[in-house]
Amino acid sequence: MDLQTGRFYWPTTIGHHPNYPQLEEDLTCDVLIIGGGSSGAQCAYYLSQYDLDVVVVDKREIGSGSTSANTALIQYSGDKMFFELANTFGEDRAARHLKICQKAIDEIEKLAKDIPIDCHFTRRDSLYYASSQDDVKKIDQEYQLLKKHDFDVVYMTEAELIKLYPFQTPAAIYSYNDAELNPLAFTYGLLEKAKSNGVKIFSNTEVIRKKAEEDYVQYFTTSQKLIKAKKVIVAAGYEGLEVKKEKNALITSSYAIISKPVEEFWHKRTLIWETARPYFYMRTTPDNRIIFGGLDETTEFADRRNSMLLHKRDLLVKEFTKLFPSIKFEPEFYLAAFYGGTHDGMPILGIYEDIPNSYFLYGYGDNGTVYSTVLAQMISELIVKGSHPDLDLYIQTRPTLSSVIK
Numbered sequence: 001m002d003l004q005t006g007r008f009y010w011p012t013t014i015g016h017h018p019n020y021p022q023l024e025e026d027l028t029c030d031v032l033i034i035g036g037g038s039s040g041a042q043c044a045y046y047l048s049q050y051d052l053d054v055v056v057v058d059k060r061e062i063g064s065g066s067t068s069a070n071t072a073l074i075q076y077s078g079d080k081m082f083f084e085l086a087n088t089f090g091e092d093r094a095a096r097h098l099k100i101c102q103k104a105i106d107e108i109e110k111l112a113k114d115i116p117i118d119c120h121f122t123r124r125d126s127l128y129y130a131s132s133q134d135d136v137k138k139i140d141q142e143y144q145l146l147k148k149h150d151f152d153v154v155y156m157t158e159a160e161l162i163k164l165y166p167f168q169t170p171a172a173i174y175s176y177n178d179a180e181l182n183p184l185a186f187t188y189g190l191l192e193k194a195k196s197n198g199v200k201i202f203s204n205t206e207v208i209r210k211k212a213e214e215d216y217v218q219y220f221t222t223s224q225k226l227i228k229a230k231k232v233i234v235a236a237g238y239e240g241l242e243v244k245k246e247k248n249a250l251i252t253s254s255y256a257i258i259s260k261p262v263e264e265f266w267h268k269r270t271l272i273w274e275t276a277r278p279y280f281y282m283r284t285t286p287d288n289r290i291i292f293g294g295l296d297e298t299t300e301f302a303d304r305r306n307s308m309l310l311h312k313r314d315l316l317v318k319e320f321t322k323l324f325p326s327i328k329f330e331p332e333f334y335l336a337a338f339y340g341g342t343h344d345g346m347p348i349l350g351i352y353e354d355i356p357n358s359y360f361l362y363g364y365g366d367n368g369t370v371y372s373t374v375l376a377q378m379i380s381e382l383i384v385k386g387s388h389p390d391l392d393l394y395i396q397t398r399p400t401l402s403s404v405i406k
């Protein structure tokens with residue numbers, strides 16, 4: 001799959017990245033992790049804490065897939081708003097999901113302190129603003145639910161907002177203690193920590209054929225090497241759908257630009273996003289750049305996505321300038337990438353009868369790093385302990401209110 005194209009920022013932030021060999025011999029292991037991006041790295045980190053023989057393989061150089069295009073706004077709220085999730089799953093289940101995601105941000109902070117590479121994890125507040133007067137009702141509904149369930153948020157009026165931000169919006173929710181990080185450094189750090197605990201990691205090792213038995217799964221590489229594993233985790237990002245189709249998942253295309261270093265920023269360098277769908281979002285970087293993204297397209301065709309990149313780059317600059325006319329945004333990096341989501345707004349842990357002993361981590365949505373933390377922990381406990389109390393929220397067979405009523 002042609003995951004992304006453009007000029008990528010995150011690889012330029014890594015001085016000397018770790019190198020991993022290609023698999024050149026047959027292997028037997030307890031757990032095979034397919035995918036060496038952020039989600040696979042988190043799985044490797046957690047499983048490395050147990051007495052297990054764990055192997056990670058990636059078809060590319062480690063970290064060169066979707067991780068290099070991840071803009072890494074670390075938030076608990078997602079593209080489906082709290083009240084929308086409540087309408088689908090019920091208020092209690094939606095609240096439990098958001099609390100789990102909030103806790104996952106704390107967990108990511110702990111991981112960032114434990115790994116040997118600085119991923120520049122930084123706590124940031126978030127501003128979620130109404131894109132139009134018509135969306136104020138959505139902001140009101142969202143705020144009431146968040147406050148009801150004790151999330152640390154403040155409602156801001158247009159008069160309050162104009163004192164802090166140069167653009168006009170009728171209302172917004174200001175949230176505390178979200179975060180940002182460098183997703184590529186985070187991934188390398190997790191894998192290096194896992195490697196120090198005995199995990200074997202191989203790059204440029206593509207698995208193409210599988211044979212599932214009752215007690216194990218066999219995968220063959222393009223070079224005809226055999227990997228025999230008791231359990232398999234498919235953490236291949238959007239390419240996981242090439243291994244197992246999931247009807248709840250969907251792929252679209254998204255665009256982002258990264259500025260040259262700037263001297264001026266907005267209030268507290270908050271993470272900013274909006275109620276419109278698709279929406280614009282932004283964050284800053286440790287070297288004083290601005291990441292600004294949006295203008296999503298529904299296309300699943302890489303050629304069509306890529307053909308619009310330069311036009312989208314220029315449009316994004318114009319849209320940013322409307323919001324912050326005093327900040328000169330000169331795009332040094334820009335990219336077009338596939339973006340995965342789910343129809344019901346929740347990430348998916350796939351466990352399928354036709355592929356036994358396997359777990360599919362679909363951390364799809366605009367909070368992919370957070371979702372991967374949640375699912376990686378869950379899969380690790382399922383492998384080691386056999387159960388997890390929150391599996392019902394994320395397994396692909398999860399019920400919705402409409403299915404229960406039927």
